[in-house]
Amino acid sequence: MRVHKLSFAALAVAAGLSLTACQNGDDGAAQSVPSSPATAASSSPSSSSSAAASAGADQSGGKATGGAGSDGKGAAAGTGAAGSGKTGKCRTDDLTITAMDSTVGGDAEGTVAVTLKNHGSGDCVLAEYAGVDLKTSAGSLSAQRTGQKAGSTTLMKATSVSFGITYPLNTSGGSGVRITGLVVTPPGETKSVTLAWPGAATLPVTDGSGSSVKVGPIGSAGQGG
Numbered sequence: 001m002r003v004h005k006l007s008f009a010a011l012a013v014a015a016g017l018s019l020t021a022c023q024n025g026d027d028g029a030a031q032s033v034p035s036s037p038a039t040a041a042s043s044s045p046s047s048s049s050s051a052a053a054s055a056g057a058d059q060s061g062g063k064a065t066g067g068a069g070s071d072g073k074g075a076a077a078g079t080g081a082a083g084s085g086k087t088g089k090c091r092t093d094d095l096t097i098t099a100m101d102s103t104v105g106g107d108a109e110g111t112v113a114v115t116l117k118n119h120g121s122g123d124c125v126l127a128e129y130a131g132v133d134l135k136t137s138a139g140s141l142s143a144q145r146t147g148q149k150a151g152s153t154t155l156m157k158a159t160s161v162s163f164g165i166t167y168p169l170n171t172s173g174g175s176g177v178r179i180t181g182l183v184v185t186p187p188g189e190t191k192s193v194t195l196a197w198p199g200a201a202t203l204p205v206t207d208g209s210g211s212s213v214k215v216g217p218i219g220s221a222g223q224g225g
Contacts, residue, residue, distance in 0.1 A: 087123050090155055092191040094120030097184050101198045102164065102221065109166045112199045113221040114184055117160040126153045131185035131192070132165055132215040136203065137178040143215040150217035164221035167213045168204055176202035187218065 095116045102113040114132075118124060128150050132143035143165060155161055170176040178201060185192040206212055 087125050087154055089188050090116070090118065090124035090126050090186055091120070092186050092189045092193065094118060094124060095186055095193075097186075097193045097195065099182055099184075099195045099198050103199065108169070110169050110199050111221075112165040112167070112182070112197075113162050114165060114182075115160050115162040116155070116186065116218075118155045118157055120157065123154055123156045126155055126161065126218045127187035128152070128217045129215060130163060130187055130218065131183075132213070133183040133185075133192075134167075134179055134197070134203075134213060135181035135183065135194075137180065140183075141203075141213060142211060143213040144211045146214050146216050146220075148217050148220060150219060153218045161219055162221040163218050164216040165199075165213065166216075167199065168206075169200055170202045170204040172204050174205065176204050178202050 096119050097114065097116050099112055099114045102111040103109075104111070114130070116126065116130075129145050134141040134143070146166075153161055165182075179197045179199070182195045182197045183192050184195065203212065
């Protein structure tokens with residue numbers, strides 16, 4: 001009987017140890033379960049931060065490509081005449097300048113029409129008045145502006161525009177002042193072109209109180225092609 005009692009006691013102790021071990025195992029498992037959500041929570045912000053950083057980099061790159069250059073200025077912004085889109089003035093070297101007599105019979109004054117043709121590579125702008133000087137036997141004679149108001153003229157490539165010069169006809173019967181040449185300076189330019197004078201050969205002698213030769217604004221003598 002004592003042997004059986006010892007066996008039963010040993011079995012009872014073993015069972016108790018087994019139950020304790022199972023409980024400890026269950027507790028360890030239960031304690032290890034919460035660690036999984038904590039790990040997911042800590043990794044999720046990291047993934048979100050990476051995605052946000054990537055999106056931010058993409059947005060930054062889009063702005064740099066489409067909006068600004070390396071100097072910080074807009075890539076589409078131009079500088080100078082070309083960038084501003086403004087048409088430059090007509091240069092003497094880009095103009096073919098000719099003159100012809102346009103006097104109509106019965107007029108009290110003689111008229112010479114000066115034509116400027118744009119043979120440059122693009123359009124250009126002419127301001128109101130060109131400079132006009134007559135070479136005469138008595139020296140150079142500058143034409144005075146008529147005072148007519150006119151805006152600037154955009155002269156397209158391969159097109160022409162004209163202005164008029166009026167002068168008194170020598171009806172005195174005397175020899176008058178002989179005209180030997182015509183000097184034309186395009187508006188805003190300093191380089192001139194010297195042409196043969198196509199009008200009457202002489203001007204009447206005046207008292208020198210003012211120029212009797214007048215120049216009209218660009219376009220005052222009509223336009224040609």
